Amino acid sequence: MKDTVITARRKKTEVFTFIACIVVAIGLNIFAIAKYNTAWSELYSQIVYVLVIGCIIYALWTVLRLVFYGIIGLIRRL
Amino acid sequence: MEQKTISRREFLKEMGLVAGVSLLASSPWFSAFAQEQETQKEKARLAVIGTGSRGCFHLNMFVRDPKCEVVAICDDYRPSIDAALKITPHANVYTVYRKLLEDPNVDGVLIATPLHLHREMVEASFQAGKHVFCEKSLSKTLDDALAIYKAYQNTDKVLFVGQQRLFDPRYIKAIEMIEQGVIGPIQGIKTFWYRNNDWRRPVPSPELERKINWRLYREFSLGMMTELACHQVQLGSWALKELPNRMMGSGSLTWWKDGREVYDNVSILYLYDSGVRMSFDSIISNKFYGCEEQIMGHEGTIEPEKGKFFYETIPPAAGILQLVNEAEKGIFESIPFAGPSWVPETANKNKGEFLIGEKPKEDGSRLTDRAFVEAVITGKRVEKLVEEGYYATTLSILGDQAMQEGRIIDYPDEYKIDYLNHKAPSALAPAAPENV
Numbered sequence: 001m002k003d004t005v006i007t008a009r010r011k012k013t014e015v016f017t018f019i020a021c022i023v024v025a026i027g028l029n030i031f032a033i034a035k036y037n038t039a040w041s042e043l044y045s046q047i048v049y050v051l052v053i054g055c056i057i058y059a060l061w062t063v064l065r066l067v068f069y070g071i072i073g074l075i076r077r078l
Numbered sequence: 079m080e081q082k083t084i085s086r087r088e089f090l091k092e093m094g095l096v097a098g099v100s101l102l103a104s105s106p107w108f109s110a111f112a113q114e115q116e117t118q119k120e121k122a123r124l125a126v127i128g129t130g131s132r133g134c135f136h137l138n139m140f141v142r143d144p145k146c147e148v149v150a151i152c153d154d155y156r157p158s159i160d161a162a163l164k165i166t167p168h169a170n171v172y173t174v175y176r177k178l179l180e181d182p183n184v185d186g187v188l189i190a191t192p193l194h195l196h197r198e199m200v201e202a203s204f205q206a207g208k209h210v211f212c213e214k215s216l217s218k219t220l221d222d223a224l225a226i227y228k229a230y231q232n233t234d235k236v237l238f239v240g241q242q243r244l245f246d247p248r249y250i251k252a253i254e255m256i257e258q259g260v261i262g263p264i265q266g267i268k269t270f271w272y273r274n275n276d277w278r279r280p281v282p283s284p285e286l287e288r289k290i291n292w293r294l295y296r297e298f299s300l301g302m303m304t305e306l307a308c309h310q311v312q313l314g315s316w317a318l319k320e321l322p323n324r325m326m327g328s329g330s331l332t333w334w335k336d337g338r339e340v341y342d343n344v345s346i347l348y349l350y351d352s353g354v355r356m357s358f359d360s361i362i363s364n365k366f367y368g369c370e371e372q373i374m375g376h377e378g379t380i381e382p383e384k385g386k387f388f389y390e391t392i393p394p395a396a397g398i399l400q401l402v403n404e405a406e407k408g409i410f411e412s413i414p415f416a417g418p419s420w421v422p423e424t425a426n427k428n429k430g431e432f433l434i435g436e437k438p439k440e441d442g443s444r445l446t447d448r449a450f451v452e453a454v455i456t457g458k459r460v461e462k463l464v465e466e467g468y469y470a471t472t473l474s475i476l477g478d479q480a481m482q483e484g485r486i487i488d489y490p491d492e493y494k495i496d497y498l499n500h501k502a503p504s505a506l507a508p509a510a511p512e513n514v
């Protein structure tokens with residue numbers, strides 16, 4: 001089995017991507033509070049759900065990226 | 079035998095309430111415990127007349143109360159005496175209640191005989207200078223109920239009535255919530271008591287049938303009205319602070335056609351001047367819905383037997399959850415051809431919340447007995463308790479009359495006493511002209 005090297009650049013990209021996902025989740029929460037006219041205290045009271053949703057978005061985004069780069073790699077090999 | 083006193087503080091703790099002040103306001107009868115610290119070393123010497131099933135139930139409470147000493151029992155049926163002696167072996171035994179009343183060691187008596195005997199026993203007890211706890215229903219007739227009330231007015235002794243809901247923490251909390259407007263103005267009260275049993279007790283020999291199964295015969299009882307309705311209709315006056323002036327109903331014998339004379343299937347409506355109605359329904363051949371009182375306010379419903387309350391509108395889920403839910407629906411639910419034009423209005427699935435934070439453990443009987451012991455020691459009467467018991471009894475009797483006669487009954491003026499919206503006839507009569 002080959003050693004895998006995760007570069008500092010990759011790590012930085014992933015951290016930024018994750019932060020972006022959390023920001024998107026917070027944005028969704030703000031949108032939902034405004035849309036359903038619920039209490040603004042949900043900005044912090046629902047923080048656990050927001051973090052979970054952020055993780056889900058990050059996971060989905062990762063799957064999308066893997067599929068995208070997989071296909072690109074395949075095309076390049078051909 | 080474990081003896082345990084309950085202090086007012088413990089009682090409040092039991093109810094999950096920190097501040098007892100507002101609670102006291104909704105439960106005047108709870109004032110019986112006001113001096114419970116000062117009476118710590120005193121004892122009420124009690125006797126039980128009628129040691130059948132309910133009498134023994136009370137005996138079991140009394141022997142566990144360190145402030146109480148059961149000095150005598152009375153019954154005219156040997157098996158009942160034997161059952162009582164198992165609970166309180168050292169009590170003096172009487173078979174004639176008037177002899178018991180001559181016993182100077184007795185401060186108060188609890189009467190748990192069939193209700194047609196209550197009047198003579200209560201009157202004789204007061205005459206003998208005893209404090210009295212009379213089991214519900216106070217009586218089988220309106221005249222007897224009024225006579226008991228008058229006897230009470232003409233003595234300075236204490237009278238308790240076995241309406242234990244008045245001492246039940248769930249009910250006290252429910253009334254407090256109603257008074258605070260938590261469920262909004264009451265729009266109606268539905269009470270029901272369903273069982274599936276014949277209500278018979280085994281009889282060792284046929285000549286004892288009427289003595290043992292007295293509940294089933296009109297000579298002694300009005301069946302479900304005096305036995306069950308009596309507890310539930312009392313809630314109406316307590317919750318609404320109003321007494322009904324009209325009643326109508328229908329009763330029949332649909333299942334237990336075994337020679338009994340009382341109905342096994344009844345339905346009554348009590349009509350209040352405010353337009354609100356309270357219903358009582360009872361069938362003893364189907365127990366699916368059990369026993370409950372549903373107090374329906376504009377903003378919520380209380381079911382004190384379950385110990386729960388339900389708001390009409392449940393607060394919406396958090397916005398983010400609604401958003402996720404909507405997205406999920408959009409993804410997984412197929413698009414209908416057309417929305418339904420009619421949706422059945424089935425009962426609300428709202429699970430509600432417990433009135434006192436947890437599932438109810440017992441009814442108010444234990445506290446009623448403890449309050450009686452306190453009242454016998456202090457000699458202090460408990461406000462409104464007798465009036466609540468009086469109206470629970472008369473409304474049950476009038477409900478039966480409405481069913482028997484198949485007509486709408488007006489509450490007769492001559493049986494009104496000064497309570498809530500009712501005025502005793504003497505209070506209504508024009509004042510006699512003053513001598514000049």
Ligand SMILES: NC(=O)c1ccc[n+]([C@@H]2O[C@H](COP(=O)([O-])OP(=O)(O)OC[C@H]3O[C@@H](n4cnc5c(N)ncnc54)[C@H](O)[C@@H]3O)[C@@H](O)[C@H]2O)c1
Nearest residue numbers: 128129130131132133153154155158190191213214215240
């Ligand atoms: N508050 C409640 O929840 C509740 C529950 C059950 C019964 N009760 C009431 O308690 C009372 C008794 O009911 P119960 O189920 O115990 O009936 P029961 O038949 O089991 O007991 C009645 C007892 O009274 C005795 N008795 C009859 N005549 C007597 C007399 N002249 N002198 C002395 N004793 C006499 C009988 O022998 C019997 O032992 C009724 O008024 C009933 O409505 C109240």
